[in-house]
Amino acid sequence: MAGPLPRAVTLSPPQQAVLEALLRQHSTPQTLALRVRIVLAAACGMRNLPMTRDLACSLKTVIKWRARWAAAEAHLATVEHDPPELKRMVGRVLADAPRPGAPDTFTAEQIVQLINLACTPPADAGRPLTAWTPRELADEAVKRQIVPTISPTSVGRFLQAGRTAAASQPLLAYRQDQSR
Template identity: 30%
Template structure:
């Protein structure tokens, strides 16, 4: 029984293969890059998507995605390699870029980094410093005071808690 047409081996020149193989041994390499590089190297050897998925404990869709991504960007990679001096770090960076996630869309940040910093600074002070008759901030009080005093335009008490938790601060 046929499982469709056989896939071609992925193109990869010896320099590219050598750079990717050496990157596999770096301690600083991210897990997702390691998996994707292994997909490319196995596909270069002619291993089927099904077998690659089995060996790397992933799905065939994942293998197909990264195989397609490599095929789509390969001509540009080769042109880049020819145009630039053969700088290994630059070529590695270009290949890792091909094997990185696309940027994701999402809602824009409503509170800037400086507003978050100002909120944390405020939380480090005592409410009494602002003539508020409390000994400690709570998230509701902190949120309302920050909005009333123009530190932020709008913020929920739960988001105040998240900001403080991420920075390792608690209200004083």
């Protein structure tokens, strides 16, 4: 005996045109193309199990994208009169959802301020160095209240991403000064 009927999917002509255009583009990522094929097949009335065989994907995948499209149908209908907006909305509906996880610890503004600090001479901050070290930058960023706390490892990661170089070890003169 067959299971429950799958969630119905309906497409308006503008929606179908956008989906078919996505399939024709050579630059469309394969994951997006599969999602488009699922929606188009669902709109043709294809049931889930035959779709999994034809598209070589899991039942869970078919159910997920059929449901995601069905949930967005009303919103998609409101933007049909604006083809560029419809295309953007179709892209959002068929895009990956944001991944769960901890939010970023540092804002883009804080990272920019940190990189800006790395571009200033350490002597301007009253540091007896000729070049910044990640440890010194971390200490100075906390002192200037750019961030409440930051590790030298994080500083190094941000500088590496910004292609800004800082000495990896404290300078000999500073090491000797601290040993007193």
